[in-house]
Amino acid sequence: MNLAPGSLLSHVAVLPIVLPLLAGAVLLLLGRRSERVAGITGAVNIVALLGIAATLLGVTSSDAVLVYQVGNWPAPWGITLVVDRLSALMLGVTAIVALASQLAALARNNPLTSRFPALLQFQLMGLNGAFLTGDLFNLFVFFEVLLVASYAMLLDGAWRTRLRAGLHYVTINLLGSALFLIAVSLLYGTVGTLNLADLAARIAALPAADLPLVHTAALLLLIVFGIKAAALPLGLWLPGTYGAAAAPTAALFAVMTKVGVYAIIRVHGGLFGAGAGELAGLMDRWLLPAGLATLALAALGTLAARDLRVMAAWLIVGSAGTLLATIGLGSEAATAAALFYLPHSTFSGAAMFLIVEWIAVERAHAAAARERYQIDAHVRLAGGAASGTAFFVAVLVAAGLPPGSGFIAKALVLDAATVDPATLAPVWIVVLLASLCTLVALVRAGSAVFWKPMALPALDDSTISRRGTSPGLVSAIALLLGAGIALVLLATGVHAFTSTAAHALGAS
Amino acid sequence: MMELLMASGIGVLTAAGVYLCLRSRTFDVVLGLTLLSYAVNLFIFSMGRLSVGKAPILRDGVPTTLEHYADPLPQALVLTAIVISFAMTAVLLVLALRARDTLGSDHVDGATRDDPGRKP
Numbered sequence: 001m002n003l004a005p006g007s008l009l010s011h012v013a014v015l016p017i018v019l020p021l022l023a024g025a026v027l028l029l030l031g032r033r034s035e036r037v038a039g040i041t042g043a044v045n046i047v048a049l050l051g052i053a054a055t056l057l058g059v060t061s062s063d064a065v066l067v068y069q070v071g072n073w074p075a076p077w078g079i080t081l082v083v084d085r086l087s088a089l090m091l092g093v094t095a096i097v098a099l100a101s102q103l104a105a106l107a108r109n110n111p112l113t114s115r116f117p118a119l120l121q122f123q124l125m126g127l128n129g130a131f132l133t134g135d136l137f138n139l140f141v142f143f144e145v146l147l148v149a150s151y152a153m154l155l156d157g158a159w160r161t162r163l164r165a166g167l168h169y170v171t172i173n174l175l176g177s178a179l180f181l182i183a184v185s186l187l188y189g190t191v192g193t194l195n196l197a198d199l200a201a202r203i204a205a206l207p208a209a210d211l212p213l214v215h216t217a218a219l220l221l222l223i224v225f226g227i228k229a230a231a232l233p234l235g236l237w238l239p240g241t242y243g244a245a246a247a248p249t250a251a252l253f254a255v256m257t258k259v260g261v262y263a264i265i266r267v268h269g270g271l272f273g274a275g276a277g278e279l280a281g282l283m284d285r286w287l288l289p290a291g292l293a294t295l296a297l298a299a300l301g302t303l304a305a306r307d308l309r310v311m312a313a314w315l316i317v318g319s320a321g322t323l324l325a326t327i328g329l330g331s332e333a334a335t336a337a338a339l340f341y342l343p344h345s346t347f348s349g350a351a352m353f354l355i356v357e358w359i360a361v362e363r364a365h366a367a368a369a370r371e372r373y374q375i376d377a378h379v380r381l382a383g384g385a386a387s388g389t390a391f392f393v394a395v396l397v398a399a400g401l402p403p404g405s406g407f408i409a410k411a412l413v414l415d416a417a418t419v420d421p422a423t424l425a426p427v428w429i430v431v432l433l434a435s436l437c438t439l440v441a442l443v444r445a446g447s448a449v450f451w452k453p454m455a456l457p458a459l460d461d462s463t464i465s466r467r468g469t470s471p472g473l474v475s476a477i478a479l480l481l482g483a484g485i486a487l488v489l490l491a492t493g494v495h496a497f498t499s500t501a502a503h504a505l506g507a508s
Numbered sequence: 509m510m511e512l513l514m515a516s517g518i519g520v521l522t523a524a525g526v527y528l529c530l531r532s533r534t535f536d537v538v539l540g541l542t543l544l545s546y547a548v549n550l551f552i553f554s555m556g557r558l559s560v561g562k563a564p565i566l567r568d569g570v571p572t573t574l575e576h577y578a579d580p581l582p583q584a585l586v587l588t589a590i591v592i593s594f595a596m597t598a599v600l601l602v603l604a605l606r607a608r609d610t611l612g613s614d615h616v617d618g619a620t621r622d623d624p625g626r627k628p
Contacts, residue, residue, distance in 0.1 A: 137585060144592050151599055163607045164618040167534065170600050171616075174541050175529065177596070181548045181589055185582065189555035 013068035016128035024121030031114035042117035053091040080134035085501035105248040106472035123149035165244035183220035229260025242313035247357030251350035291325025299437035319345030335502035337412035351480035399439035405487040521547035534604035545593035556582030
């Protein structure tokens, strides 16, 4: 069902792109006057985006698909925005994580500069655009928008320590963009359109001579999205980059790997799904092994990490691996499970980065206090109970233990793998062993951080605020963990929503 | 002949770009990415099919099919791609200069000759 083009509601579809663009421009000016006012204005704008996402979730949950033709140009030629359940879900997840990131950035003595709120808005524009666009070239354009904002966000503040990570990150993403363009133009050259709905219809009826070229383009796109999603041979840039980023930035970057996963679901699931004739399911063969290998490596990475930030980054890699493997199962139930796992892993990954920042701030605070008062080395951490509890909850969620949202998400993934006996053993073995490794690594890290007498930490890290914990950071963590708890409480409804979303994706 | 020239031009540019990207100095990498983006732009352009003496502008009395006109879409796409790759190269160049300035080395991993163990 399409809504009438004239109705006011149909324009809501373009707001998630326009609002951050305008807000970003205003915040750039406002940030010069007052960093705090800019940050709060940015947060208010993100709350508005959250409201829009909720509206769109409401509209799409009644089987409506909002199609918005920018400038009223007819479909295969103009810029098309499409809002279905999947895009609305992604918009909501992004807005929640962005709100947490902005709240965390409001912390006093933050190393981030006054440009951060504006950069966050530009990043949001790119993310939302990528989730809404209905054609492949605009997906490329919005990828570039979100990437260029992320380059600036990564280097914002203490950029000297992040130059090396930034250089690697920019280079690999530029290479990815080049491959993306080659794939896009290859598709245009053979199929003659870039509109996703149009492409799906034409690929199903492709002459046999064009199949190898389209196959090549599809696999090139898989490489590009694999770079974004940090799939195994392509994702080794991620731990260094995310580990180097400031905590609010890293929390937002937790969404960025999900953009790659989203693009695979949207492009490969949409164009090469069951109805694509000879090319149907060409990605499943690659996604399942790549996802499982990524997950296995991430489990080892969490065990080997000596820095909590790097460990949190490996958790992000692991969640991307699980998602890719689940999508690679290729069934509707698997996609539904992946769509449930996606918000869970985004919230818990982002929360972990912020909790690590909280611990770092507290440790620096305690060490500074000890230096001042000459307390002995067995000093207890001031306020360690609160951050310890948050860490404990995050561990439960991230490792997939029962009360957390990770338990339900992983149970759904494992259940989806039982359908095909060939996938049952590899998926169960890798996912369960990886969960065990993650749990061991996190518990070991937690007991070392919270129960061992504090060795004097190095105080030369300029990224750490020394004036204690700020309410912004704590409320951001509470927001993310609360979103995870809401996922558990509303699990039946959310799963029903992701199931219908997966069904709609499979049917299109 | 035109097709051969175009195809081998794109091939040589890509090969040179990939080679330069794999080198260890940041300036080489920047040059490599630039060459690669040239190759990509030419590739996009050629996806509208190569033709001589056809404009993408409609004329009276000529049927509006691609047999009589050049495809305007790849031209629009290539313009967008040029602008974006130009901007991205500028970002990378600034980053490379800053890295050279701050880390005291133009190695992509920021390692200096005296301190080979500084690789990440």
